[in-house]
Every structure is written in structure tokens, then in C-alpha cells.
Amino acid sequence: CIRDSMHHSVKEVGHVAAIRQALADVRLAEKDMVIAYEVPEKIREDRKRWEAAADRLVVSLKGLLEGEEDEDNPLARESITLLGDYRKAADPVLKQIEAGSYDNARVADRMLVRPKASMAEIEKRVEQIADIINGEVVKTQNEFDSEMRVIAYQSLAVLVLIMVLVVPLTLINSSTIISPMRYACTVARAIAGGDLNCVIRVVGRDEASELLQ
Numbered sequence: 001c002i003r004d005s006m007h008h009s010v011k012e013v014g015h016v017a018a019i020r021q022a023l024a025d026v027r028l029a030e031k032d033m034v035i036a037y038e039v040p041e042k043i044r045e046d047r048k049r050w051e052a053a054a055d056r057l058v059v060s061l062k063g064l065l066e067g068e069e070d071e072d073n074p075l076a077r078e079s080i081t082l083l084g085d086y087r088k089a090a091d092p093v094l095k096q097i098e099a100g101s102y103d104n105a106r107v108a109d110r111m112l113v114r115p116k117a118s119m120a121e122i123e124k125r126v127e128q129i130a131d132i133i134n135g136e137v138v139k140t141q142n143e144f145d146s147e148m149r150v151i152a153y154q155s156l157a158v159l160v161l162i163m164v165l166v167v168p169l170t171l172i173n174s175s176t177i178i179s180p181m182r183y184a185c186t187v188a189r190a191i192a193g194g195d196l197n198c199v200i201r202v203v204g205r206d207e208a209s210e211l212l213q
Contacts, residue, residue, distance in 0.1 A: 005140045008067055012133045018060040019126055025053035027119070030090070033097055034109045043098045050094070054087055064129065070136075072129040079125045082118045090115035 029050035036042035061083070064076040093111045102108040 005136075005143070009133065009137045009140050011066075012064060012072070013137065015060050015063040016126065016130050016133060018063075019057060019129075022053050022057035022060055023119075023123060023126065026050060026057060029053055030112065033094060034105050034112070037097050037102060037105050037108050038100065040098055040100070043094075047094060047098065054083065057083060072132045075125045075129050075132075079122045079129075082122045082125070086115045086118035086122070089118065 029046050032046040033043050033050065036046060058080060061076050061080050065073055090112060093108070093115065096102060096111070097108045102111065
């Protein structure tokens, strides 16, 4: 139903936001390790940040796989595989950076070219996933708007039906009350004017009939 679709879309939008944040954190920690290649203590701290960000990225990507199979799932699976490749390729380079095996930061950064290629492929797929999810959100919103219009039309039809049925009945009911009262007023004015021979018709047992008796 539309409610389930909206709930699913909102969850996936949240996952994409978390994925983008985790990607940025991985990139930043990687960059910080290269910059601090001469400070082993700082590299170890950045390495922990890098590992934690990569773990969050896996969790968020797996979150996209929850629920029914949809169009973005293959891209999410590919991204998880690419992330594994990235970590596997980057790990020995990061260990060498921590050990101070490279002459300078430029050399260390050059050694990360292959892992970075995997990360770039992940980022491409994440953007594709975001486009798919945005399309799903627009589609769900359009379906919701359409359903709301149907409900509005149905409500208007019910209101019109009520008016068609109730208004005439109300007028008829009002006439049965007002007509005898008007007749009683007419008779009262005639009697007040000295006409004691007028014929008084008494119909029913309501207040107006009691007044005429």
C-alpha cells in the first residue's frame, strides 16, 4: 500500500544519507593518514576512524537490502563487494604508511590509487541508488496525491448527496410547521377584525392545531 511505500522510501533516504556521510568519513580518515605519515600515533588514531567509518558504510549499504527486492539492491550489493576490495587493497598500504615505509606523503598517496578507484566506483553506484530512490519518492508522492484527490472527490460527492436529500426534507418539514402557524395567524387577525363567521379548519394534534381549537 502507499503507506508502506512511503515508509520504505523514507528509510532508504535515511540509508543514503548515512552512506554518504560514511563515505566522506572514510575519505577524510584516509587523507589524514597520508598527511600524518610521519606521526605513527596520529596514523593509528586515523586508522581506527577509517575502520569505524568503513564498518558504518557496510551497515548502511546492507540497510538498503532490507525488505522486498527492488531496483537499487544490485547496486548496493556491488558497492558492498567494492568496499571489500577497497579495504583489502588499502590495508597493506596503510600498514606501510604506519610503519613509515614511504619517503613522503606524495608517494604514500600514489600507492592508494588502486584502492581509491574502488571507492570512486562505490560513489558512482551510491549516486545511482540516490537517483532511483528519488524516483521512488516522487512516484509514491504522486500516488499519495492521487489517492487524496479520490478521497476529496468522494467526500464532495457524499456532501452533495446529503444536500440533495436533506435540504428538500428540511424544507418540507419546515413547511408543515410554518403553514399551520401562518393559517392560525390569519384566523386570529380575522377574528380580531370582527369576522366571527370565518370557518376554522383544524388538522392534526400539534401546537398550531391546539391554538385553533
